[in-house]
Amino acid sequence: MTMVRISDDALALACGADDVAAAFAAAGCTVERVSSWGMHWLEPLAEIAGMGFGPLGPGDVAAVLAGTSTKAVGKIADHPFIARQQRFTFARAGKTRPLSLDDFAASGGWAGLTKARAIGPEATIAEVTASGLRGRGGAGFPAGIKWTTVARARGARKYIVCNADEGDSATFADRMVMEGDPFMLIEGMAIAGLAVGAGKGYVYIRSEYPHAIAKMQAAVEACAPIIAPFDVEIRVGAGAYVCGEETSLLNSLEGKRGEVRAKPPLPALEGLFGMPTVVNNVLTLAAVPWIMAQGGAAYAAVGFGRSKGTMPIQIAGNVKHGGLFEVGFGITLGELVNEIGGGTASGRPVRAVQVGGPLGAFHPPADFHLPFDYEAFAAADGLIGHAGLTVFDDSADMSKLARFAMAFCAAESCGKCTPCRIGSTRGVELIDRIRERSGRAADKVEALPQMHNARKGARSLDEEVTLLEDLCETMKFGSLCALGGFTPYPVLSALKHWPQDFGVGIPQADAAE
Amino acid sequence: MESLDDIIAAHAGREGPLLPILHDVQARFGEVSEHAIRAIANALNLTRAEVHGVVSFYHDFHEVADPRPVLKLCRSEACQARGVEALAAGLPDDGRVKVETIYCLGLCSVGPNAMAAGKVHARLDGAKLNALLESLA
Structure with a gap:
């Protein structure tokens, strides 16, 4: 009987993998649902004895089995897209069944945790520090230093919080880890717990990822005895992008509005429920089992x-x-x-x-x-x-994308700090005026006779652009967190590299035609 | 059917129980009503204002139920790069299906994407999106 392997990752499902799997089953094949290789343009991708076929529809199944399919892509492991990679975190991608403890153990699973248990907390942190692993959520803070801080902090209890609120557009690696290799992430959390002396871990997953939530929930239940006494609980976000910011995420876990906290105190010292807390991204924690099993030096040998x-x-x-x-x-x-x-x-x-x-x-x-x-x-x-x-x-249209960046910030701002809450809305208005070249006359207050220093006339395009740069400067340095602080990056880069999209450098008369 | 009290009781022993309770209430009743807010506040020893503040902060919670089926269409950058804005402009405005904007389903290489009734849909074009809307309405 022919063995066919097809992913059951959300992306494969969205592309119709279930229908393809059903068609193979109806044709008498044994279908195994595995994680995704990550070659998304080929999904749904079927693997038969190492050979790949994709993207398939149910109608392609007969030709694949007859050996006449035009959608054959050759041996998957030799595909240039796969062969050029160095897969540490995604070593199992496409190869194992996500919720099979047997597959996980047979492919080196739990080796990292076993090693950490053998060498103890201090040596574990030393290994992670030696690896040079930096936080993969965006800030790039060295994981070893964060763990050391939490390990040395005093608290009645400590927590490991996995930030799985992957809200950024164009990112899906966290989702693929949770849906494709959930035990690896849990193993990473258990190692972190052992290293810093935390007994409890939370995974905060965004509600837009129902498949990841289901897989992680099932995985946590399946491996509870293996990671004991460490305990992992899955928590679900509620549609707030800003909860990907670590302090906002902690507030959300505590059952509060997802508003950002001022730092200090650092979450490492006063985090979840005021206790010392490691907050790491999915990819950071998922990299840890490999580092423990292969050694920090092996990890640090790769990179730039x-x-x-x-x-x-x-x-x-x-x-x-x-x-x-x-x-x-x-x-x-x-x-x-x-x-x-x-x-x-x-x-x-x-x-x-x-x-x-x-x-x-x-x-x-x-x-x-x-x-x-x-x-x-x-x-x-x-x-x-x-x-x-x-x-x-x-x-x-780059000025439109710059406007979207401001509009997105306005929609998702938690409202705690003024540069982000008000600045983003003013930014949308300002970019609209620049795009439409509508200018802005003096408003009622500015027009009052006692407002001697207020300008009475309309601003020129150059003045509006200067004002936008000024606003971005205020947001960048005045916001509490990366939402308001980094929104200027897309806006200013669009303005810098594509000024013509904002009408800058185009004579006013021409643009008005 | 689970009652409001059952839901609250089920989560009472957890750390930070408010969001899990609100998720279950929203899923069970389609809304987090004023009545529910007061009952939850009472049970968790919070003020009504605190619970209202949380309910109104998160996009997933609604104080008034909308009986229509919902289609969540991703309008973030990656889907914009793959043409979602043209699709959004062509949506029928008959109101039979509530079309919500969301930012990112994590399927950013195969957009435009949407989620409806817990299922995700990728590589949408005008015809696929219309068929999806018809299947929901």
Whole structure:
């Protein structure tokens, strides 16, 4: 009987994997549902004896079984998209059944936890520190230092909180870990708990990920005896993007409005319910079992500069070959977009690539030489964030996207600090005026006779643009968290690289025609 | 059927029980009503204002139920890059299905995407989106 392996990841399901699986079953095959390889343009992808076929519909099944399918992609492991990767965190992707404890144990699962138990908390933290692992949620803070702080902090109890509120557009690596390899994440949390002396862990998953919630819930129940006395509980977000910010997430877990907290105190010292808390992203915790099993030095041997190890990069948007590409830091943006991503899906030239989600900068093709590295992107007025790439073709209107960045910030602001809450709304109005060249006359208050210093006339386009830059400066340095603080990145990068989209440099008379 | 009191009692022993309670109430009744807010506040020793503040903060909770089926359409950058705005502009406005905007389903390489009745749908075009709306209405 033919064994067919098809993913049951949310993306495969959304592309119709269930219908394809049913068609194979109806044709007499044994169907095994595994995690996704991450080659999203080929989903639903079927694997038969190592050979791949995709993207399939139910109607393609007969040809696949007859050996006449035009959708054969050859041996999956040798596919250039897979062969070029260095898969540490996603080593099991496409190969194991997500909720099978047998598959997990047979592929090196629990080796990291066993080692951590053998060498003890201090040596475990030393291993993570030696790996150079930095927080994968976006800030890039060294995980070893955070763990050390929590381990040394005094508290009646301590917590491990896994930030699985993956709200950034173009990011899906957290979802793929939770849906494809949930035990690995739980193992990482158990190691963290052992290292810092925490007995309880929470995974805060966004409500937009029902499949990840179901898989994680089932996984937690299945492996409870293995990770005991450590205990993991799944909590579900409620549609607030800002809860991906760590202090806002803690408030949400406590049952409060997801408002950001001022730092200090750091969550490492006063976190969940005021107790010392490790808050790490899914990818950070999921990298830990590999580091423990293979050694911190092996992880640190890969990478670029101060960015050690691998990064699961998510290639998305208008791109031909989108998906998950895990590789050591240092690969260039151009390689990712053109060679691996294959350029745009629409076949038109690439105009911009937004790196790091809604709060990341837009980069023009002139930036394609940039190596994927926290410091290199910071130097180019950008950020890596959660390593999501959104590719746009030349039909993109960059001033419209800048407006969207402000509108998104206005919609998702928690309201705690003024630069973000008010600044984002003023930013939308300002970009609208710039786009429409409508200008702005003096308002009622400004027109009052006693307002001697207020201007009475309309602002010129240049003055409006200066005002937008000024507003971005205020948001960047005055906001409490990254939502207000990083929204200026997409806005200012769009303005800097594509001023013509804002009408800058185009004579007023021409633009008004 | 679970009553409001059952839901509250089921979560009473947990740390930070408010969001799990609100999720269950929203799922069971389709809304978190004024009556429910008062009952939850009473049970958790919170003020009505505190619970109202939480309910109104999160997009997932609604104080008044909407009986219509819901389609959640992703309008974030990756789906914009793949043409969701043109789809959104062509949506029928007959109001039979409530179309909500959400930001990101994590299927960003195969957009435009939508979620309805717990199922996710990718690679939407005008025809697929209309068929999906018809199947819901």
